[in-house]
Amino acid sequence: MPGSILIARIFGIDIRIHLSWFLIFGLLLFTLSDPSGGLFRMQRPQWSDQKLVIVAAITALLFFASVLSHELAHALVARTFRMPVSSITLFLLGGVANLRKEPPSARAEFLMAAAGPGTSLVLGGIGIAISGFGGDVVSDVSALDPVVVVANYLGYINVALAVFNMIPGFPLDGGRVLRSIVWGITHDRARATGIAARGGQVVAALLLVYGIWRAVADQDAFGGVWMGMIAYFLYTAASNSLEQERVATAVRGVQVQAVMTQQFLSVRARTPLAELVYGQLVPHNARAVAVLDGERLIGLVTIADLQKVDQSAWPQTPVEEVMTPASHLPAVSSTTRLMTAIESFASSAAPVLPVVDNGALVGMLDRDTVASYIRMRETLGIR
Ligand SMILES: [Zn+2]
Numbered sequence: 038m039p040g041s042i043l044i045a046r047i048f049g050i051d052i053r054i055h056l057s058w059f060l061i062f063g064l065l066l067f068t069l070s071d072p073s074g075g076l077f078r079m080q081r082p083q084w085s086d087q088k089l090v091i092v093a094a095i096t097a098l099l100f101f102a103s104v105l106s107h108e109l110a111h112a113l114v115a116r117t118f119r120m121p122v123s124s125i126t127l128f129l130l131g132g133v134a135n136l137r138k139e140p141p142s143a144r145a146e147f148l149m150a151a152a153g154p155g156t157s158l159v160l161g162g163i164g165i166a167i168s169g170f171g172g173d174v175v176s177d178v179s180a181l182d183p184v185v186v187v188a189n190y191l192g193y194i195n196v197a198l199a200v201f202n203m204i205p206g207f208p209l210d211g212g213r214v215l216r217s218i219v220w221g222i223t224h225d226r227a228r229a230t231g232i233a234a235r236g237g238q239v240v241a242a243l244l245l246v247y248g249i250w251r252a253v254a255d256q257d258a259f260g261g262v263w264m265g266m267i268a269y270f271l272y273t274a275a276s277n278s279l280e281q282e283r284v285a286t287a288v289r290g291v292q293v294q295a296v297m298t299q300q301f302l303s304v305r306a307r308t309p310l311a312e313l314v315y316g317q318l319v320p321h322n323a324r325a326v327a328v329l330d331g332e333r334l335i336g337l338v339t340i341a342d343l344q345k346v347d348q349s350a351w352p353q354t355p356v357e358e359v360m361t362p363a364s365h366l367p368a369v370s371s372t373t374r375l376m377t378a379i380e381s382f383a384s385s386a387a388p389v390l391p392v393v394d395n396g397a398l399v400g401m402l403d404r405d406t407v408a409s410y411i412r413m414r415e416t417l418g419i420r
Contacts, residue, residue: 164192237275
């Protein structure tokens with residue numbers, strides 16, 4: 038996600054904060070500490086303005102830690118099932134753990150999805166218990182009183198977090214739980230995704246209606262816009278999942294070799310960029326050229342790579358200075374599942390992927406060719 042900053046590394050997972058998260062932080066701080074009508078002012082009218090702000094800031098930080106724990110729970114369970122999680126990003130609408138692979142089984146997905154809301158529920162229970170017990174033994178003027186107030190707020194907000202996430206619309210956690218159950222019963226992941234993602238679209242539509250109702254009937258424009266944004270995010274994510282599953286169904290059982298081209302252009306590492314452009318790219322209307330040492334692939338150079346160097350320097354700049362080294366390219370062989378290669382395209386900017394068998398370049402897989410191949414299979418109804 039662009040616009041996010043790395044703040045920590047926990048269990049080898051990058052923890053990032055998107056700039057939009059600071060908006061949440063500020064909003065929460067204001068809602069809690071506003072001296073003329075904030076939540077804490079209502080609960081403790083005797084507190085000084087300064088005390089309000091300090092307690093609210095601590096609450097906002099602990100809320101951040103709560104959301105992070107929720108995401109870490111997903112990530113750690115995912116890791117036990119060999120689904121590597123590279124990073125967790127907290128943004129405007131909550132957190133996302135970036136899974137690099139789809140879950141291998143219904144059971145794995147169920148446990149992974151339930152871990153987040155489960156953690157929020159436990160944190161919520163602890164908060165409510167502390168505030169309940171503390172409220173009985175600690176007086177309003179005690180130094181420990183803020184603990185009761187903070188625990189009470191975090192208790193309810195964590196329960197709310199668990200409940201919202203368990204709404205059965207994919208890709209919310211509840212939607213994932215629903216998908217894993219349908220998947221477990223029918224042994225058909227595509228059908229399960231279809232049902233859960235349609236659930237996500239329905240939930241998004243209901244949220245939008247609720248948002249409009251809040252804006253109109255409650256005169257709460259802010260709450261309405263907020264609901265609308267969540268609805269939009271959910272709808273887009275659910276539709277993307279449907280699309281992804283549609284593609285996976287269309288190319289089921291197909292390997293890369295069925296779609297790759299064996300005619301490709303290549304240059305040596307020392308070839309100057311000018312020769313690459315006027316000798317290869319322009320005459321062949323190509324978008325990428327493989328960089329070879331004998332038959333061995335050492336890199337890929339694309340039009341985007343050429344834009345990094347000023348045209349006047351093309352005659353004296355060798356290809357190896359701008360190419361993407363082979364070690365940074367997704368590993369695709371002729372027998373790789375086509376769907377795996379499509380997922381690699383999603384995580385890479387390259388217009389083509391080199392196909393390598395035992396270190397030797399055997400072909401190229403073109404993004405556009407793959408797209409038209411999928412359309413062809415779908416149009417003909419080939420399954
Ligand atoms: Zn979650």
